[in-house]
Amino acid sequence: MVETDYTNHILTAYIRGEIDHDSAARIRVEVDGAAQSLRPRLLRLDFGGVSFMDSSGIGLVMGRCRQMQLLGGTVRVVNYSDNLRRIFVLSGLEGLGVLA
Amino acid sequence: MKQAVNEMKLRFPSKSCNEAFARGAVSAFIMHLDPTVNELSDLKTAVSEAVTNCIVHGYRRQSGMIFLDGKIFDDGRVLLKIRDKGCGIEDVAQAMQPLFTTAADEERAGLGFAVMQSFCDKVRVKSAPGKGTTVTLEKRLGADDGA
Ligand SMILES: Nc1ncnc2c1ncn2[C@@H]1O[C@H](COP(=O)(O)OP(=O)(O)O)[C@@H](O)[C@H]1O
Ligand SMILES: [Mg+2]
Numbered sequence: 001m002v003e004t005d006y007t008n009h010i011l012t013a014y015i016r017g018e019i020d021h022d023s024a025a026r027i028r029v030e031v032d033g034a035a036q037s038l039r040p041r042l043l044r045l046d047f048g049g050v051s052f053m054d055s056s057g058i059g060l061v062m063g064r065c066r067q068m069q070l071l072g073g074t075v076r077v078v079n080y081s082d083n084l085r086r087i088f089v090l091s092g093l094e095g096l097g098v099l100a
Numbered sequence: 101m102k103q104a105v106n107e108m109k110l111r112f113p114s115k116s117c118n119e120a121f122a123r124g125a126v127s128a129f130i131m132h133l134d135p136t137v138n139e140l141s142d143l144k145t146a147v148s149e150a151v152t153n154c155i156v157h158g159y160r161r162q163s164g165m166i167f168l169d170g171k172i173f174d175d176g177r178v179l180l181k182i183r184d185k186g187c188g189i190e191d192v193a194q195a196m197q198p199l200f201t202t203a204a205d206e207e208r209a210g211l212g213f214a215v216m217q218s219f220c221d222k223v224r225v226k227s228a229p230g231k232g233t234t235v236t237l238e239k240r241l242g243a244d245d246g247a
Contacts, residue, residue, distance in 0.1 A: 018120060020116075020119045020120065020148055020152065021116060021119060021152045021155070021156060022116035022117060022119050022120065024207070025116075028207070052123075052141070052144065052145075052148075053145075054145050054148040054149050054152065054212075054215065055149060055208075055209045055211040055212050055214075055215050056152065056207075056208075056209075058209040058211055059206075059207035059208055059209040060207065062207070062209060063207040083137070083138070083141050086218075087145065087215060090198070090211055090214050090215060090218060091209060091211060
């Protein structure tokens with residue numbers, strides 16, 4: 001469900017499948033575990049493999065933003081489809097520079 | 101009111117794995133209407149929000165049954181009713197405001213109703229504290245072809 005890559009202080013989490021309240025809980029644990037041990041400057045959340053997302057995905061991104069703030073880093077969401085964009089637009093995340 | 105050309109009723113317990121089940125079932129129910137990719141995604145997302153709310157909020161400290169009724173009308177309208185017998189909502193208008201959530205510590209974004217409203221033509225919420233909540237979603241498919 002989540003694969004990670006750490007290169008040049010950048011942690012990329014490749015998320016796959018559907019993001020809802022059920023799966024978000026598991027994704028969160030995996031991403032936070034990697035971020036806490038590696039302490040990256042940048043956490044890239046790669047949504048290229050995400051086929052479905054509801055507002056739990058927004059909670060997931062906002063929660064990682066808070067988490068990375070505590071660790072002294074930032075978050076970028078990349079590779080999301082047009083369908084996901086329509087959900088992100090509702091969240092105000094665009095204005096925060098989190099969406100690539 | 102027009103006669104429904106097809107209908108279905110589902111009931112399932114408030115387990116998180118049933119969020120995926122509910123949107124999968126709804127997508128199979130409307131498939132013969134040949135929905136566009138966006139229409140399908142809109143309804144799946146709205147249903148996912150409503151069912152998740154029953155599980156996360158309605159049956160917060162308990163488990164219970166969720167009822168999902170679907171109807172299709174001959175003008176392409178799809179009506180989905182999602183009901184729980186959980187804690188209910190004290191102030192529905194406040195609950196529907198974007199970013200309002202009573203579960204911020206669980207990483208809820210407070211955007212469930214906003215998503216339902218932006219992806220459906222109509223969203224109706226009936227709720228009584230201590231009795232439960234019914235959310236009715238309405239969307240006409242085939243309204244935006246040519247786009
Ligand atoms: N089925 C329900 N039963 C009880 N309360 C609900 C229900 N659905 C929604 N609510 C209330 O409305 C609020 C807003 O819901 P929503 O917009 O989906 O945001 P979120 O689920 O992220 O909190 C919830 O935090 C909850 O207080
Ligand atoms: Mg919700």
